[in-house]
Amino acid sequence: MPIRYQNYAEEHEIFELVGNMMESLLLNRPADPLNYLISYLEGDNRRKVTVAVLGPPGAGKTCIAQQLAHITGVPIVSKLAQLQNNDPRYRYGYILDGVAESAEDVIVLQEAGCILDYVIYLHGPEELLRARQKDKWTDQTTGTVYHPVFNWPADELVANKLVKIPEKPFADEFASHQVKKDRVLQTYGHILHKINADQPLADVKKIASEIVSQRPMSKARVVTKALLLGPTGSGKRLVAERLHRNWGMVPIDLKLLIEQEKLNKTRIGQEILRNDGVVTKRALEFILKDRLEREDAVMNGWVIYSYPVECIYDLGEAMASTNIMPNRTVVFQLSENSIVERLANRMVDSLTGREYHALYNPATAENIRNRLVKREMDDSVSVKKRVNSFNNQLADILDVLNDTDPQMINADQDQNVVYQLVESKLAKPLPSKSFDGYAE
Missing domain, CATH: 3.40.50.300 (P-loop containing nucleotide triphosphate hydrolases)
Structure with a gap:
């Protein structure tokens, strides 16, 4: 194939377009594939972003999901059932908050045609996660979750209207997560990004935002x-x-x-x-x-x-x-x-052409040292x-x-x-x- 054809395809992202068309066609399996593809090309088929935020209890999944939803403009999904009804709200992407925590969940997502761009996994020491899981509060107007130690609101009006979230049994939930996580992370290894949650929340948010702000890995074959x-x-x-x-x-x-x-x-x-x-x-x-x-x-x-x-x-x-x-x-x-x-400091053996260096690779034999010459270019x-x-x-x-x-x-x-x-x-x-x- 002449290189000008390859350049044109890469410049106009033809490989990516064809890949997305085939992906959409196979996931939806329309009765009339030709008309479906025509409609696909004529329609608005942009997809902003699809992210799963995973991690053990207390890792801060909801806070990070809310941050990513804010910067991307796509809704948060907290239950698998939300993605199984072809809801138009999720056409341009979504942030999965703690969804896909088991291999069974991953299968349900795949069967629903949910293909992720990024998986962000938050992790940290068990004692830290246990402390964060306790004493959570929420703003029922915005849905934002707060904690008295880690991210309490500075605005007194916001703090006064917070409602405490009932505590969940940490030990059982943490143990269940530890058992299930490996199979999930192996499935998404190619798009997995791990973040240590044992740092200021602002830093975790910044790292997650930078990950999602990078263009997703292309599914098309790119010649470097x-x-x-x-x-x-x-x-x-x-x-x-x-x-x-x-x-x-x-x-x-x-x-x-x-x-x-x-x-x-x-x-x-x-x-x-x-x-x-x-x-x-x-x-x-x-x-x-x-x-x-x-x-x-x-x-x-x-x-x-x-x-x-x-x-x-x-x-x-x-x-x-x-x-x-x-x-x-x-x-x-x-x-x-x-x-x-x-x-x-390079020298060349005039007999063999082998290269030596006075500092990094000096000639040890005296007869070789006597044959060394320095090239004019050096x-x-x-x-x-x-x-x-x-x-x-x-x-x-x-x-x-x-x-x-x-x-x-x-x-x-x-x-x-x-x-x-x-x-x-x-x-x-x-x-x-x-x-x-x-x-x-």
């Missing part, structure tokens, strides 16, 4: 196309190699592809040689299209990690003009001193020049790519930590035109 930006020596190659091993993404070394064009004396290679090695935007466009439109890159995604530092801006323009754009841009941040320490002056060249072009390439939210990574850490950070950024759901989050 990543551009790793960073100065020389920041560790981009190591990350790209691990992404290839773990994710199957195709690692793209533009410097190597350019050298292959020159060695093979292709039309583009000869053009570069005639220009004294200068790589033009036109040459980059050809090389990008030739490599990234191959089947392995289209199907598995790609990660560009290496490029001539002097033409980073031209790379951005070439990507924009060919419409071969990354959907993830990760910027590796590293100080100049750290980069000089990494590169200026001289501290040369390193600083390349770092400055990259830093001067970074803002421009981000502007060309129209990337207002690049993922920043502190690359001055252990390489395993850096890789995990990059992986978490790539796994984050893509921005959506139809989902802007929720504001409190």
Whole structure:
């Protein structure tokens, strides 16, 4: 499939639309599927959010459910029966307050066609939960639940009209929850978010709100196309190699592809040689299209990690003009001193080509030390020049790519930590035109 088709489908969220249509069709099973799909496309089929707030007694489920209902504008559901009558109030979403506490409840939800975007599980020490379960009060006008220790209202008028909630037997309810919770949490593991309730209520509300404000994970298959930006020596190659091993993404070394064009004396290679090695935007466009439109890159995604530092801006323009754009841009941040320490201490065995480092991987044998040479590119002056060249072009390439939210990574850490950070950024759901989050 030509890459322009894939780009169009991702830009207009076609995969997501088709997935939602099929989901709705199978859940409702209309007698006339064709007319149902036509009505689906013509109608208002937005779905704001579907959340389940779960946890043991005393964890604060109702308070969090009320907070989420407030910021999303969808109603709270406290009984399964409410979702079994096709009530139009729940068409655009709902917050489940303590519903789906057992495997049997989960089955009922699934049979009713209730598909959740998020499951928030509140947990905390048993003694804390026991204390919170006692002495609860409610505002019968708003339904808000209060506790004298944890969230008593500052407004005296509100406090004076509160009604005490009859206490429930904590021990039996807590024990029952402990028995049932594992099967429920396993079912929703892919959308599960655990929050420690043993902290100020305002902090718990903030964490829950941030979770729901993030776009739900897409059900459509998304091909990750990543551009790793960073100065020389920041560790981009190591990350790209691990992404290839773990994710199957195709690692793209533009410097190597350019050298292959020159060695093979292709039309583009000869053009570069005639220009004294200068790589033009036109040459980059050809090389990008030739490599990234191959089947392995289209199907598995790609990660560009290496490029001539002097033409980073031209790379951005070439990507924009060919419409071969990354959907993830990760910027590796590293100080100049750290980069000089990494590169200026590198030495190469002139016989074997093996690389050593004076600080991190020194040669132990004297005969090897005698053969070590420093490459001109690893001289501290040369390193600083390349770092400055990259830093001067970074803002421009981000502007060309129209990337207002690049993922920043502190690359001055252990390489395993850096890789995990990059992986978490790539796994984050893509921005959506139809989902802007929720504001409190």
